[in-house]
Amino acid sequence: MKRSRKFFFLGLIIFTLLILYSSIDPAASNWFPKCPFLSLTGYQCPGCGSQRAIYQLLRGELFQAYQYNPLLVLSLPYIFLGLLFEIPSMKNKYQKAQKILFGYKSIYIVLGIIIVFWILRNVLA
């Protein structure tokens, strides 16, 4: 009971966010919070551009989304797979793949990618 309630609220929040981010362009609106890291340091964080990227993604503009935040777009398949493996039956069915893709080695690779991306996007920009 409690669990289904949790999922209901989570679903409601995600649904609201989807509506919000598909109807308003964060690039053209003041209402969306700016990245605190960027505001404070002047450097982009690994997540900068995510809101604008989500807006573009929801409109089907994959390339535009990629330009705002390539990391977000590239990590989507991995995130979806990770969520899929949260379902116990899926996890059991693809145990080996789950172990390889979400084992500690992969996790450290993910961490490395995020940090390298963080540095590069500031150096190359």
Place this chain on the structure above:
Amino acid sequence: MKQYYYASGDQQLGPFSFEELQSKRISTDTYVWYEGLADWTRAGDLPELNALFEATTMTPPQPTVQQSPPPPAAQGGYQQARNQGGYQQQYQQPNGIKPKTWLVESILVTIFCCLIGGIIGIVYAAQVDTKWAQGDIQGAQKSSDNAKLWVMISLGIGLVITIFYVFAILAGSAF
């Protein structure tokens, strides 16, 4: 799902799921053990088992035989059970359930709001897996709890920043 064992007389019975446990004759004085618990514990001392007794508080207490556990050297059944538990911890990990790593949540938090908290979460996620592979169940659980904590902290900070931001805009547009 947690697998419970309980002691009846000199015997160790189990494993049972919580649901199965409900149909057993367990009193607050019955000794219970599950993986992750350091020692056999009175069921009445485990808050999670309170539900078992809510309906049966009127039944008379069990005979005093079970009131105190025999000293470690003499508790054949208990000792055996504990050894089995240790054995499981070391060699039978695939049967247990690995604590949640919170990796996906940590990545999402990193990308969407709070990179520091998210990155700490990712490090803890890796620790869950490393410790689990070493058979350190409690350590893995602890890392999992830490990963969750940092995801929640990040979410909280993100939420607070968003609310402040929206209020700041509201205040700005009011003038």
